[in-house]
Amino acid sequence: MIQVPITYKGGVYRHDEILDLIEDMGGYIIQKHIIAQDVVLQALVPRDDIETLRAVSRPLAGEVIFAPLVGTEIAIVSMSLEIHHLPHASCDVAEYLRTAGAKTNMIGLARGFGKRIGLLSDEERDIINEHDLVIYLFGNFETCIRQKMPTFRRGIHVPIVVTGGPSTDALKKAIDPPVAGYVGEFGRFMHRTKEAPEIAKLDEIVSEVSRVLDGRRSEIAKDPMSISPARLMDVILEQLPDIHDVTSPVPVVVQMDGVRVKLPYDPFAAQLKEVEVEKGVTVGMICDIRPSRMRDYILVKIRPFSDTGQMV
Amino acid sequence: MPTLEYFQVESTEPAGGDLYRRIASTVITDHDILRVLDRLRIFIDPEVPIFIAVGLTRTVPRNIIVSDFSGVTYDGEKVILSIADETYLAPLLELLWKRFGKDRIMQPDRFTIEMHLSAEEQKGIEELIVADPTEGLFKDLIYTMQVICPEGFKVKKQSFQNGRFWFVASENTLQEDVLPLVQQQFAIMEASS
Structure with a gap:
């Protein structure tokens, strides 16, 4: 069953019918936001059933949009979060990627500013590596990007997408060895993105990120995971009652190859390990469970089929 | 709304210079210093690295x-x-x-x-x-330049005298006497008037 990432936007009225329908179809609700009278759902829905969902949501004035980044967690690294350099382009990028379904985390570097002193601490590096992809938002000068890049890519294992003031071609030339994706002409600017060409640039970032993540997906498909991350999320939400006491809007964050569970590691890791996915198969048997560098959360990475020999 | 008599942003990297011109005009408008600013020239060399801004103010209001x-x-x-x-x-x-x-x-x-x-x-x-309105004016001008100047340029020197101001910033230690660099930029600005 091929699941398609979608965003559903509609009213609060009878939205529970949509929730039930998605669950009945065998889909997964990754995020649910209720904002005043509106409901926004990020979900994975079986491809064949999209039209049914559309038909049901029509009388409720709901809208079903394809959202390519649902089920991904993306790190957005801003070179500086200095107050006198506000507003930062990173805010707009993070917000826009969220509309495409991604769960974004902004990372401001402790000593990131400036090409000479910019560096990544081990904590920053580890946090970035916990994501599916990282976007580096560089400034306007090619010289600085060329000089800074080796520092910022050291130890990073996840795909890197770079944005900066120079053109895409100039970025490609400046960065050696190449990174996964480039979006040029989007460097430092001192205003919010409102005009059409700027929004088009944000769309370009979304499509570049989708392209890179599609590549990663097809790589994962070569040796599929023992369980789909969305299903793992469902199992955790069902069988770990303490997760419902978490006040965070997204207590279980779905990633491409795992989930981040927002419960403290020490008291809950053992309990999580014993959660039964199917008869005789526990989470601990098919996943690596380790402490996340982000607060004291639990990071669950799903092991591939070739490793566990199980597919649930 | 008054406009600048002279406004130029030059860089050893022309593409970056153009982008910085846009940043500068946004910041100047946002900080509402257009009414006091008459001429402004910015020079950026990211290789050195150095950021030099020189300019003249309009007639400064009295006490x-x-x-x-x-x-x-x-x-x-x-x-x-x-x-x-x-x-x-x-x-x-x-x-x-x-x-x-x-x-x-x-x-x-x-x-x-x-x-x-x-x-x-x-x-x-x-x-x-x-x-003394000039006191606030000086602070506003220098703050504006600080906002325009690239991230990480933390070493700064500035001056404001008789309607002429300059601001020099770098990531590295600045040379002892930055006046020759400033004079050079003033000369380019004055030559084009």
């Missing part, structure tokens, strides 16, 4: 004195100030408290100040300097 924003009436030892513009009320009160003491300054309502002063002390009350 604000008591009679500019309040009416003064004398009734023997009693002096009454009727405040027309509250903007400078706080610095005026600070000044009067410091000079005559809090117990001799009364404020029966928001727009009135009553003082009991001897004939000697009453002299020059109307000409008392309350605020």
Whole structure:
């Protein structure tokens, strides 16, 4: 069953019918936001059933949009979060990627500013590596990007997408060895993105990120995971009652190859390990469970089929 | 809205320079210093690295004195100030408290100040300097340049004298005497007028 990432936007009225329908179809609700009278759902829905969902949501004035980044967690690294350099382009990028379904985390570097002193601490590096992809938002000068890049890519294992003031071609030339994706002409600017060409640039970032993540997906498909991350999320939400006491809007964050569970590691890791996915198969048997560098959360990475020999 | 007589942003990397021109114009408009700025030239060399901004201001407004924003009436030892513009009320009160003491300054309502002063002390009350707009102007100008200048350029030097200002910043230690660099930029700016 091929699941398609979608965003559903509609009213609060009878939205529970949509929730039930998605669950009945065998889909997964990754995020649910209720904002005043509106409901926004990020979900994975079986491809064949999209039209049914559309038909049901029509009388409720709901809208079903394809959202390519649902089920991904993306790190957005801003070179500086200095107050006198506000507003930062990173805010707009993070917000826009969220509309495409991604769960974004902004990372401001402790000593990131400036090409000479910019560096990544081990904590920053580890946090970035916990994501599916990282976007580096560089400034306007090619010289600085060329000089800074080796520092910022050291130890990073996840795909890197770079944005900066120079053109895409100039970025490609400046960065050696190449990174996964480039979006040029989007460097430092001192205003919010409102005009059409700027929004088009944000769309370009979304499509570049989708392209890179599609590549990663097809790589994962070569040796599929023992369980789909969305299903793992469902199992955790069902069988770990303490997760419902978490006040965070997204207590279980779905990633491409795992989930981040927002419960403290020490008291809950053992309990999580014993959660039964199917008869005789526990989470601990098919996943690596380790402490996340982000607060004291639990990071669950799903092991591939070739490793566990199980597919649930 | 007035515009700049001369506005140029030059860089050893022309593409980056163009982007910085856009940043500079956004910041200047946002910080509302267009009314005081007459000419501005920015030079950025990211290789060195150095950021130099030089410029001229328009005629700077004179000092604000008591009679500019309040009416003064004398009734023997009693002096009454009727405040027309509250903007400078706080610095005026600070000044009067410091000079005559809090117990001799009364404020029966928001727009009135009553003082009991001897004939000697009453002299020059109307000409008392309350605020120097250039002080704020200098801070605003330099802050604007700091906002424009690239991230990480933390080592700074600046000056503002007789309507001419300069701001130099770098990531590395600045050379002892930055004046030759500044003069060079002033010369380019003046040559093009």
